[in-house]
Amino acid sequence: MIPHLRAINIRLICGGFVLFAMWSSAWAVTRYSIPEEMKEGSVVANLAADLGIGVGSLAEREVKLDILHSKKYLDVNKDTGELYIVEKIDREYICSMKYYSCLLKMDVTLENPIRIFNFEVEILDINDHAPHFRKETMHLDISESTAVGERFSLNNAVDPDYGSNSIKTYYLSESDNFVLDIQTGSDGSKYANLVLKKALDREEEAVHNLILTAVDGGVPARSGTASIIVRVLDVNDNAPQFEQHVYSVNVSENSPIGTPVLKLNASDLDEGPNADIVYSFTLYTSEKIQDMFSLNANTGEIKVKSVIDYEEIKTLEMHIQAHDKGTMIQLSGQCTVMVFVTDVNDNHPSITITSLKNTVKENVPVGTVIAHIAIRDRDSGNNGVIDINIDEQFPFALNKSSDNEFALIISDPLDREKVSEYDITFIVTDRGIPPLSDNETITLELLDINDNAPQFPKSFCTIPVLENNAPGSLLSSLSAFDPDLHENQYLVYFIIEKEIVNTSMSMLFSINPENGDLYALKTFDYEREKEFLFHIEARDSGVPPLSSNVTVHIIIMDQNDNTPVIVSPWRSHGSVVEEVIPRSIDKGHLVAKVIAIDGDSVHNSRISYQFLQVTDATLFSLDQYNGEIRTMRMFSYRDARHQRMVVMAKDNGDPALSATVTIKISTVEQAIKPYSDTMEVPLEYDIFSxxxxxxxxxxxxxxxxxxxxxxxxxxxxxxxxKPIKAAPPCxxxxxxxxxxxxxxxxxxxxxxxxxxxxxxxxxxxxxxxxxxxxxxxxxxxxxxxxxxxxxxxxxxxxxxxxxxxxxxxxx
Incomplete structure (x- = not known):
């Protein structure tokens, strides 16, 4: 109120009275409560009525409201005295701190005379903000030796809303090792702590990914989430372990120095220094053995260090220790390596092949000998025992004729069309330790015989041919396949002769003997011939030749190539028909009937009739299906005595063909006997025209x-x-x-x-x-x-x- 008092002119005579009025009005404070973010123009209350101010004097007295935070949130309608929203009010912006109540204290100033009224607007909170975490991801490093029940603080979520719209609780995603403990502060804030409920094991699960969700108490509730990544720190709680407790390895005598014998591989489930492993001989390993073999402390690889003699020592036993590099304590594991010295098998077996046949015909009998094989090995004992093998999928077998002597024979029938050449590999292996082997490969080529007849893709072939085809046109290509070679594969095509009404097929069709292209030698007419059935033979050039045939069905397809011919009414001279009918005929009288025929077939021969021209369209009708021309009404005195009509007969082809007839109708007064009566009357002289x-x-x-x-x-x-087959019924x-x-x-x-x-x-x-x-x-x-x-x-x-x-x- 002090700024307003300073604005008062002291020189006013009524200054004291005004000061008293302002002071007394300050004690009468009016309060309104509205939710935040109301729409602009929303009415809060009728301020004039609440303050006891006449509505009619508002415009004259210049009502003014305070401006807060450089914004004018409210204003007074001078016409109605209503207090309304001018700009959207954000509670969190006006009251940045979470007060129990957010009040806008405003003064209303009226001029002439000056009066100041105080009122308060309480801004009620709505749930317009969701909880959010300042850090979307929280990282925690926890040792696997941490005791159960240990608590870890988490970053809290914040919610600008107040009261029940603020954060209500927290939720943690499902976890076997952690639970959530929620605490409430003195100001009602919620705090979350992560509690270890089950001991951690880094070797079982090194990283735990958790989701922390904060939920407010608004209706509907809003929520926000943050990710918690817990990395489990390792402790040295696992000793190194070998894959086996006892290793057995064979070492040949006279092995060169540096020859690898065995590579040990111990593993430690820990990480870092706790998993770094060092290998060493234990005190149980003799110094003589340590002189014969070397052990790499870092890789665990054992190599030959000096000459090994089978006659001097046959079995060696080494005890190996693996320990980690733990900082507090070191853990270790042990294994035993048994080394067996073996005799050297230093001679490879050999193969000798005699009486070899490199080519045979594919129809060679089963049991035919292809080659003789002899095998040798200068070693003795198991090192000199030899095993010989060939591919079991090949149609060949080895028959043992004597010690280390074999005959290669044909065990199954051969087929060049399936396999034309065989690469037969003989593998010989002795029984030494380690075994030595050798191999020898021979090539056997199969010669072709004419054992496959030509084959067509299909045994029956239907070829549609449109009539009026050009002579010499290609109808189809009928090719056969023969898997044989050379002259056994060269094919020649023939048409098997078959006479149709004293006509040879070779006069109608021609086939290229080299590639099987079938041609038409004449133009076909569907109205004369509709189909042909004959055989085409494919014959190879082998000795003896083989052949096969395919049945060819030629179907002639119709074209609309015949124009309809009008056969009734009869036209003796020209194309005009003259008819005489009495004028007294009734409606529906048959005047004439147009009949046309078409040499085509099926839909191309279906004929319809229609008028092209007619003198009087109301007098005559034409049936489009049977061509009957009838009267649609009786003649009147206005109708002309002579009527002319042009009738078109059109077939159903595409494009359609047609014929026309002109009929001239002359009407007479006397009656003419109908056609039915003329059947009984003898012919007059004029009929004989x-x-x-x-x-x-x-x-x-x-x-x-x-x-x-x-x-x-x-x-x-x-x-x-010459005997002729019985003709079909005419x-x-x-x-x-x-x-x-x-x-x-x-x-x-x-x-x-x-x-x-x-x-x-x-x-x-x-x-x-x-x-x-x-x-x-x-x-x-x-x-x-x-x-x-x-x-x-x-x-x-x-x-x-x-x-x-x-x-x-x-x-």
Whole structure:
């Protein structure tokens, strides 16, 4: 309050009254409690109401609040009198020390007249800090001789928060040797000590890695961790140990000076000087033995120091001691070394090979002798006893013929294709100590014989070929493999002849005799031939030659290479068909029916129909599947008398092929008898038109040609009585195979080939259209209206079946 009093103008008349008001207001202190880090703009309280100040006078009296730490944390809203947060308040920044309470003491000054109000804001702590250690890693060196219960101080964690938000306890990761002891200081701080609960053993675990976790009491709780690395210091509590208590070693007589005899290896589980080992002879080792052998004090290596004579001494016994370099005490271990002097085996065995065959045929009989072997050794006793061995996996064996005499024979059949050459190594070893050995290697080459037939990768090969292929095109490469050598491996390829309808396979296909490349000699037509089945043989050049064959299945694949042909309605002149219908016909009346056929197969021959042009699209409809053109309504007086439509027949190929027909419809007022009635009416004179005349002439020509063909066939049969296989049932005999009356516009198919019989209606009669063989042309016969198909005789059917492409074209 003193700075404010100094600011008062003493010359004011009401100075004394103001001083008294300020002094009296200092005793009325208002306190608020808020949590730290409240959002900016948060309202603490209505300060005007709490201090009894009118809200309307705040703006006029210029309310001012203190600035703390160069920051203005709070301010008063002059319109509402509310005390609100201007800047985020951090309790740990304002109250750096952990006071029980953190208070902001502030003065509110009002001008005109001057009044000073005191209020306090208590900043409540929140758990916004996690405990942390000043050192993330603590290192402790503890001797393995430390007594159980020893305590070690640890660095404590710190938490800027206060009260329950401060550090509550510590946790230690799981350990068999250590536990945690937590102490509480006078100010409530928690301290942790590490206590040894089990004796340490450096040889068992040299380093202990522990995790110390500090947890505060906030909700939710926060934690921090530090790593404790305990390094166990070694003490000399382990004596050196030898790998064996007794060592046995053989030393040859006359061994050169400096020859290593044995290297001792003692180990000590301690470290540092406690593990450094020194080797020495004990007092139990005679001076004579110490003169014959030297012992390296640092490495433990024993070497020959002087000449050793087997006849003078055969067994020696040395006692060796190993002690460490411990500073307080030294520990030691002992072992015994037994040295056995052995006689010298100074002659190597020898091998002599005679009657050697370096090459044999692979079909040589089992038991054939390849070579004779003699072995010798000038030593005596076990040093002169010799053992001879060869690789047991080889198809050879050694037969003993006499002492140190052997014959090398073939024990199993040989196969050059598996192994073409053998390197046979004879190993001879005497039974001396140490044994001496020698070896000799011979090479045996196997000569090839023609014992393997060529082999194709597969016994059956399917080759798809697209029709209309270019003559001479490569179809496939059929190569065989022969593991033999030279002329036994040279292969020649042939096509095994097989006639198909008096046609040789060599006229259809060609194969390269050297590499097996298969070529097509002609262009294939799917509508004429769909597949071929024959054999290709691969023959080697051996004596005698061997061969094998593969079955080849050529499949001809269809292309859309035939354009649909419109066979109904019949077009005698040009491509325009004229039809006359009465104007009084009803809706749905059959005006005409378009029928087209396609020489292709499967989906390429599926035909759909559609209008390209039509005079009145509302008058006629076209069925896209059967080609029927019907009326969609009755004729009216507004409809033209002449109607024109262009119908397209399109197949299902890719790309699609099509044909078109133009139909002109003329309407008349008088009624015309339907086609069904014309079957019972005798033919009038006008029916016998030019078309019928041409058909009669064509049928006569066909009959004449058929007669000539039958006569020529009879003559050829008589001259060439070669037996011919029974032909398959004729696919063209559709009428004889189907014992049923064929209705109007009937399409009959048999097997994979299409044989079609159509009864197409025309204005002057009915036409039978038949497709006997794909791409063989079409035969069109005219049938009078008074004649039905049910009356067609067998001879007529036979005539239709025997018709050829020539007669079709003449028609």
């Amino acid at each position: 030019d078309l019928n005349l041409y058909l009669v002439i064509g049928l006569g020509s066909v009959s004449f040609l058929l007669l000539i063909t039958i006569l020529v066939t009879i003559v050829l049969k008589c001259q060439k009585p 696919r063209n005999s559709v009428i004889s195979q189907r014992n049923s009356t064929i209705g109007d516009s009937t399409l009959i198919s048999s097997d994979a080939y299409w044989y079609s019989l159509f009864l197409a209606e025309t204005r002057k009669g009915k036409v039978v259209v038949r497709q006997p063989v794909p791409k063989a042309g079409y035969i069109i016969s005219s049938i009078p209206r008074s004649t039905g198909l049910t009356e067609t005789s067998d001879s007529a059917a036979s005539t239709l079946q025997a018709s050829t492409t020539t007669s079709s074209s003449s028609t």
